[in-house]
Amino acid sequence: MSQLPKASLKLFPCTIGGEINYSIPEGVKMEILECRNFIVENERTARRFLKALDRNFPLEETQMSLLNKHSREQEIPLMLKALEQGNDVGILSESGCPAVGDPGALVVAMAHKKGYQVKPFTGPSSFLLALMASGLNGQQFAFHGYLPVQENEKIKSLKYLENESKAKNQTQLFMETPYRNIKFLAFILKTLNPSTFLCVASNLSCEDEYVRTMTVQDWRKTELPDIHKKPTVFLLQS
Amino acid sequence: MSQLPKASLKLFPCTIGGEINYSIPEGVKMEILECRNFIVENERTARRFLKALDRNFPLEETQMSLLNKHSREQEIPLMLKALEQGNDVGILSESGCPAVGDPGALVVAMAHKKGYQVKPFTGPSSFLLALMASGLNGQQFAFHGYLPVQENEKIKSLKYLENESKAKNQTQLFMETPYRNIKFLAFILKTLNPSTFLCVASNLSCEDEYVRTMTVQDWRKTELPDIHKKPTVFLLQS
Incomplete structure (x- = not known):
């Protein structure tokens, strides 16, 4: 059998609401458009993104496997099958960079386990942009995703993050639905x-x-911004 | 006096060693090329980057202030002076996205304090790309920068990060010179x-x-990669 060119699992970014032109480097765009095997968090948004990159993108020639929080680990080897045949597989998250704040890491872990090459590509990340723009400590930080829903637990978490931030001089990042x-x-x-x-x-x-960015005391005196239903990252440093 | 258009502090990415085409979105490139007031971590690399974006970039019409680990807080208001006059100011790190793992956050904090608009732009970040490509937990993670130099302290830190990772199900990221x-x-x-x-x-x-990504036990059986003098992010999960 002849040696096939080495295929890789490609971690592709998509936009987080902004323009493609400000979100995806041209070279990365070309890599995405060459790919025909995708693992996607949401099929509809993935199709829309590919068509936005190039309205002539041949969706009909494209394989898509669904990976979301309901996916089970034993389904993953099948999603990576194209790699065995020498074809690249791309992961597309619903928003931003895959495998950060979404289930993509499961697939990447499996790729490492099987010895496949993994290639990450540059694109937008709401938590990275938020950290840059916050003016808070960008040398030590921790990302916690969502805090608990229950009110008592939420208070405990916020107090804990405040203490951690002080003790470790660490910016704390978290989100809410x-x-x-x-x-x-x-x-x-x-x-x-x-x-x-x-x-x-x-x-x-x-x-x-x-x-x-302000102190809590200054926030309390300020008219609050309209962030209803808008993806938001919260950061604290105490 | 007539109302000037609102200027902003722009957080510009630069490359981390890779091609511009794979690192900087076209729209972001245009924003950088329109800016004439920069705060830079290293003047030589900043000039080289601007010329690489456009060989006709007018460096002679460009103001650059130096911001590095030796900069004092009282120097910063002067660096932001152009904003008062309605001109954008861009920050450029030596590598990747400013204000993450470099002294840029000081300037951003001052901009918030003075009520200036802050605008982050998408570009490459070695720790984000590393996290994506690691297959380790991307839902909870902490970045620690450099570990202590002294051997005893370094052992303690590594053991501590291992315990933290287990206790919090948190990926731990760190670096070395x-x-x-x-x-x-x-x-x-x-x-x-x-x-x-x-x-x-x-x-x-x-x-x-x-x-x-492998277990420590598998790493011990493997020929180690040549990472001498190459910027490297280490990630652990236990």
Whole structure:
């Protein structure tokens, strides 16, 4: 059998709401458009993104496997099958960079286990943009995803993050389901110490992008931004 | 006095060793090329990057202020002076995205304090690419920068990160000065538990990019990669 060119699992970014032109480097765009085997978090948004990159993209010649929080580990080897045959497989998240804040890491872990090459590509990440724009410590930080839903637990988490931040000089990043953002922001402002710095970074890379860092005490005196249903990253440093 | 258009502090990415075409989105490139006031971590690399974006870039019409680890906080308001006059100011790090793993956050914090608009732009980040490509937990993670130089302290840190990872189900990211990478990798493999997962992500976005995740026990049986003097992110999950 002749040696096939080495295929790789390619971690492709997609937009986070902003323009493609500001989100995806040209070379990365070309790599995505050459790929015909995808593992996607959401088929509809993946199709829309590919068509937005190139309206002539041949969706009909394209294989898509679905990977979301309901996917089981034993389904993954099948998703990587094209790699065995020497064809690249690309992962596309619903938003931003795959395998960060989504189930993509499962596939990447399997690729390492099987010895396949893994190639990450540059694109937008709401938590990275938020960290850059926050002015908070970017030398030590921790990302926690979503905090617990239950109110008591949420208070405990926020207090814990505040203590961790002080003890370790570490910026703490976390999120909320977008339709609860307004309530969550009010809750944060009630819970944290007045001297703690809070950054609210909302709809980054979009036209109504909003980012502001103040102490909790200053936030309490300010009219709160309209972040309802807008993807938002919250950052604190105490 | 007439109202000037609102200026902003723009957080511009630069490459991390890879091609511009794979690193900087076209729209971001245009924003950088329109800017004439920069705060830079290293003047020589900033000039080289601007000329690489456009060989006709008018360096002679461009203001550059130096911001590095020796800069004092009281120098920063002067660096932001152009904003008062309605001109954008761009920050350029030596590598990748500013204000993450470099002193840029000081300037961003000052901009928030003075009420200036802050705008982050998408570009490459070695730690984000490493996290994506690691296959380790991308839902909870912490970045620690450099570990202590002293051997005893370094052992303690690695053990601590291993415990934190287990207790919090959190991927731990850290770095070493590139010329010590080889020694550091051997030291890590000697120090960590055999069952801990270690990812070595080196020269990401470059032609000799290397990324591999295995248990410490499997790393110990493997020929180690040549990461001497190559910017490398180490990630562990236990």
